[in-house]
Amino acid sequence: MQFQGRLTKAGTTALVGATLRVADAGEGGATLILTRADMAGSTPVTIAHVLPKVGGGDLRLRLSTGDVLRLPADMDTAPLERFFPEPARLGSWLTRLETVGWRGVLLLSVLFLLALAGLRLAIAPAGDFLARLIPDTLVERASGLVLAQLDLALLEDSRLPDETRQRLTGEFERLRLLAPPAFADTRLHFRHAPAIGPNAFALPGHDIVLLDELVTFANDEDVVLAVLAHEFGHVVEQHALRQIMRSAVVAIAVGMIVGADESVIEEIVGFGGNLVLSSQSRAFELEADHVSADWMQRLGRDAGALPRFFSKLQQECGGLCDGGGLLATHPSFRNRIEALTN
Numbered sequence: 018m019q020f021q022g023r024l025t026k027a028g029t030t031a032l033v034g035a036t037l038r039v040a041d042a043g044e045g046g047a048t049l050i051l052t053r054a055d056m057a058g059s060t061p062v063t064i065a066h067v068l069p070k071v072g073g074g075d076l077r078l079r080l081s082t083g084d085v086l087r088l089p090a091d092m093d094t095a096p097l098e099r100f101f102p103e104p105a106r107l108g109s110w111l112t113r114l115e116t117v118g119w120r121g122v123l124l125l126s127v128l129f130l131l132a133l134a135g136l137r138l139a140i141a142p143a144g145d146f147l148a149r150l151i152p153d154t155l156v157e158r159a160s161g162l163v164l165a166q167l168d169l170a171l172l173e174d175s176r177l178p179d180e181t182r183q184r185l186t187g188e189f190e191r192l193r194l195l196a197p198p199a200f201a202d203t204r205l206h207f208r209h210a211p212a213i214g215p216n217a218f219a220l221p222g223h224d225i226v227l228l229d230e231l232v233t234f235a236n237d238e239d240v241v242l243a244v245l246a247h248e249f250g251h252v253v254e255q256h257a258l259r260q261i262m263r264s265a266v267v268a269i270a271v272g273m274i275v276g277a278d279e280s281v282i283e284e285i286v287g288f289g290g291n292l293v294l295s296s297q298s299r300a301f302e303l304e305a306d307h308v309s310a311d312w313m314q315r316l317g318r319d320a321g322a323l324p325r326f327f328s329k330l331q332q333e334c335g336g337l338c339d340g341g342g343l344l345a346t347h348p349s350f351r352n353r354i355e356a357l358t359n
C-alpha cells in the first residue's frame with residue numbers, strides 16, 4: 018500500500034516528492050517506510066503528529082524524521098490511521114463523521130452525549146481540585162493582570178466624591194473583619210464604567226471592583242454594602258478561580274476529544290477573561306447572596322437590602338438586566354429574592 022505526496026524537509030521550505038509505504042509482513046510487519054525522490058534507499062518512520070487540517074486541505078503528517086509529508090485531500094488515507102498517534106486518531110475519527118451514515122451519526126451522537134454527561138459531572142470537582150493546586154501568589158498576580166487589562170479596555174478612574182469613597186472604604190473594613198483571616202487582605206477598587214452600568218465584581222484573587230454606577234443607581238449605602246458583601250462571598254469561596262479552572266477542564270477535555278494544540282491554551286485564557294465579568298454559575302451567585310445576607314445581619318445592617326436592590330434592578334432595568342448583557346448567566350432576580358427571603 019503506497020501513499021504518494023510531497024515532503025517538506027525538516028527546517029526548510031523545500032518540497033520533494035515522497036512515498037510512504039506500509040511494509041509487508043516479510044519486512045518486519047506493520048511499519049511505515051519512507052522513500053524520498055531526492056535520496057536513494059528508504060527509511061522506516063513513524064507518524065509523530067497529525068497537523069490540523071485547514072478547511073478541507075491536504076493531510077499533513079509530521080514524521081519521526083522531523084519532515085512534514087503532505088498527502089492530497091482527495092486521497093483515501095484511512096489505512097494510514099492505525100499509524101496515527103492516539104489523540105489524532107480520535108480527532109480524525111470525528112472529522113470523518115460524514116462518511117459513517119445517519120445510523121452511525123445517531124450512535125455517535127448518543128455516545129457523545131453520554132460522554133458529555135459523564136464529563137459534566139466531573140467538571141466541578143476536577144476544576145475545584147485544580148483551583149486548590151494553584152499557588153496564591155500566582156492567583157494574586159493573575160488577578161492584578163486581569164484588573165490591568167480591564168483598566169485598559171473598559172474601566173476609568175472613579176468619579177465619586179472623595180468623601181463617599183472614604184465612607185465606603187470604612188464600611189468595607191468592617192466586612193474585612195468578618196472574612197476568614199486568609200482573605201482579610203481583600204482590596205476594594207473604585208472604578209467608573211458607563212458602558213457596564215450598575216455593577217460590581219470579584220476578580221480571581223483578593224480583589225473587588227465597585228463601579229460608580231452602582232453607587233449612584235442604588236443611592237442607598239446599605240445596598241452598596243450588601244453588594245460588596247456579596248462580592249466578598251465570591252472572594253472567600255474563590256468562585257472566579259474555580260470557575261476559570263472548571264472552564265479549563267472543559268477546554269482540555271474538548272481538546273483531548275477533537276485533537277489539541279496551542280489554541281486550547283488561548284481558549285482557556287480568553288475564556289477566563291470573559292468569565293470574570295459575565296459567567297458566575299447560578300449556584301455561586303446564590304452562595305454569595307447568602308454570605309451577603311449573613312454578614313449584613315452580623316453587622317446589624319439591613320438584611321433586606323440585597324433583595325431590595327434586585328427589585329429595583331428588576332423594575333428600573335427590567336428584562337435588560339434580568340436576562341441579557343453582563344448578568345445573563347445569573348439566576349433571575351425573582352429566584353434570588355425568593356432564595357433570600359425564605
Ligand SMILES: [Zn+2]
Nearest residue numbers: 251297302305
Ligand atoms: Zn455575583
